[in-house]
Amino acid sequence: MQKFFSNKKLIILLVTLIVCMGFIAMSVGLRNSKKSPSFIRQFGNDVTGITNQVVSVPANGIGKGVDALTDLINTYQENKALKAQLDDLAQTKVQAQTLKEENKNLKKELNLAGTLTDYTTLNASVLSRNPDNWQNSLVINKGALAGLKKNMPVMSESGIIGRISEVNKTNAKVELVSSTGRNSNGFAAVVNTKDGKQVNGIMTGYNSDKKQLKLGQIKTDTAIAKGDKVVTSGLGGLTPKGLYLGKVASVKKDDYGLALTVYVTPAADLNNLTVVTVIKRSIEGE
Amino acid sequence: MGTFRLKHRYLIPIYLLVAFYLDGAISSLGEQWLYTPDHTLISRLFMLMFIMVAFVLPEETNLSWYAVGIGLLYDLYYTGMIGMYLFVLPLIIYIVRYLKQYIPDSPFFIGLVDVICLTLLEASIYIMNRLVNLTSMTPVDFISNVLAPTIALNLVFFIFLYLPLKKLLLKLKSER
Numbered sequence: 001m002q003k004f005f006s007n008k009k010l011i012i013l014l015v016t017l018i019v020c021m022g023f024i025a026m027s028v029g030l031r032n033s034k035k036s037p038s039f040i041r042q043f044g045n046d047v048t049g050i051t052n053q054v055v056s057v058p059a060n061g062i063g064k065g066v067d068a069l070t071d072l073i074n075t076y077q078e079n080k081a082l083k084a085q086l087d088d089l090a091q092t093k094v095q096a097q098t099l100k101e102e103n104k105n106l107k108k109e110l111n112l113a114g115t116l117t118d119y120t121t122l123n124a125s126v127l128s129r130n131p132d133n134w135q136n137s138l139v140i141n142k143g144a145l146a147g148l149k150k151n152m153p154v155m156s157e158s159g160i161i162g163r164i165s166e167v168n169k170t171n172a173k174v175e176l177v178s179s180t181g182r183n184s185n186g187f188a189a190v191v192n193t194k195d196g197k198q199v200n201g202i203m204t205g206y207n208s209d210k211k212q213l214k215l216g217q218i219k220t221d222t223a224i225a226k227g228d229k230v231v232t233s234g235l236g237g238l239t240p241k242g243l244y245l246g247k248v249a250s251v252k253k254d255d256y257g258l259a260l261t262v263y264v265t266p267a268a269d270l271n272n273l274t275v276v277t278v279i280k281r282s283i284e285g286e
Numbered sequence: 287m288g289t290f291r292l293k294h295r296y297l298i299p300i301y302l303l304v305a306f307y308l309d310g311a312i313s314s315l316g317e318q319w320l321y322t323p324d325h326t327l328i329s330r331l332f333m334l335m336f337i338m339v340a341f342v343l344p345e346e347t348n349l350s351w352y353a354v355g356i357g358l359l360y361d362l363y364y365t366g367m368i369g370m371y372l373f374v375l376p377l378i379i380y381i382v383r384y385l386k387q388y389i390p391d392s393p394f395f396i397g398l399v400d401v402i403c404l405t406l407l408e409a410s411i412y413i414m415n416r417l418v419n420l421t422s423m424t425p426v427d428f429i430s431n432v433l434a435p436t437i438a439l440n441l442v443f444f445i446f447l448y449l450p451l452k453k454l455l456l457k458l459k460s461e462r
Contacts, residue, residue, distance in 0.1 A: 020372060020373035023372070024368070024414065024418060026368075027367035027368050028367060028418050041362055041366075044358075044359070044362050045362055048359055048362070048363045051303070052307050054307070055310075056307070056311050056314075059308075059311035059312075059314075059315060060311075063315040066315075127310070127314075128310025128311055128313070128314050128364075130313070130365065131309045131330070132408075133326045133328065133432075134415045134420055134421050135364075135365055135420060137364065137365070139363065139364070165366070166366050173366065209323050210323075269318075271317040271321055271322075272317055273314075273317065274314075274315075
């Protein structure tokens with residue numbers, strides 16, 4: 001009968017434990033730096049991503065079928081609610097179109113090549129999601145070959161969901177705003193209050209119990225009300241201006257009574273993502 | 287009864303890989319049900335597959351090495367932090383393969399081993415995440431919100447998949 005842990009094996013175990021701890025420490029360092037992962041890691045991830053499609057493509061197909069079915073069941077009620085909004089929407093849409101056109105012409109006249117609001121989009125589908133939820137991350141099927149870069153913001157149809165944390169050649173990891181890791185947060189945001197004023201802030205965290213984003217360290221006298229819209233401000237990083245984040249849920253004073261913390265209900269459903277949109281800002285930042 | 291020989295041995299890593307990918311697919315499709323503020327259900331089909339192979343096909347001696355492979359893949363593909371699964375997974379599989387000789391080969395005990403292995407895996411991953419400050423969840427919250435629901439989900443998988451998996455794996459065995 002073999003001995004369970006002979007001396008030799010115990011030493012091997014200890015050495016591997018130390019080596020693995022070293023690896024973890026190294027990887028944490030790499031996450032916070034801007035460098036892309038090394039060639040070997042990229043290659044491994046690319047191969048995994050491509051073979052993953054064998055499973056994820058049919059699985060996503062089934063998922064879409066189920067979604068379509070649930071949509072069908074909810075159709076009647078949704079139709080009623082949507083009809084009420086429709087008239088208003090057409091008017092707003094035409095107005096937006098006219099303004100966009102006008103804006104474009106004015107920019108041309110001023111010889112402005114690109115401003116903070118200009119961006120192009122790129123659609124990608126979700127390959128898989130990290131089963132353990134310590135870092136809420138997705139793997140999407142577009143990578144460096146499609147022009148993705150680290151820290152680009154990622155949206156669903158309704159609002160920002162996170163940013164890209166690692167880019168490989170053919171796939172990329174997206175870290176959701178709901179994860180506690182620091183590099184997913186830090187979107188520079190602006191609150192548009194009802195009386196037309198703007199309040200700048202930075203996203204500092206996520207409250208997983210309430211499913212709300214935290215907007216911290218705001219020093220202002222402007223009254224922020226529940227329901228005010230929060231969008232990105234485009235200051236710093238690779239995020240353009242005017243991406244919808246969510247609505248203000250509540251406002252609290254911080255522990256010292258000096259700054260405000262604004263809780264924001266995210267517009268996007270962070271738990272139902274099959275297709276995401278990566279935003280590429282037209283003017284380069286940093 | 288002669289000695290058993292494995293035919294189509296190369297299929298075992300492929301099965302493990304498919305189980306690994308299915309985990310990702312299940313978690314990305316079932317997001318709305320699996321991840322809520324109150325509970326997190328982690329799908330661990332690959333763990334079930336490993337244990338089934340360890341019990342049904344003890345002739346496969348490379349299983350710990352496959353665990354190294356899957357662990358590395360998991361780290362690279364999902365978190366980008368090498369070392370967590372790479373260390374824990376092979377260790378668990380090694381212990382299972384060693385302790386197998388003392389455990390009766392019945393569905394009940396295999397399920398029990400599955401539960402114990404999941405507890406070991408989730409707990410050690412949680413502790414490592416806690417060490418590098420990626421989570422601030424308290425141990426009590428971890429047990430009630432993550433560990434217990436995960437074990438429940440994987441027990442359901444086990445109940446439904448035990449017989450099909452056993453049949454699938456026994457096909458790889460041929461009598462000589």
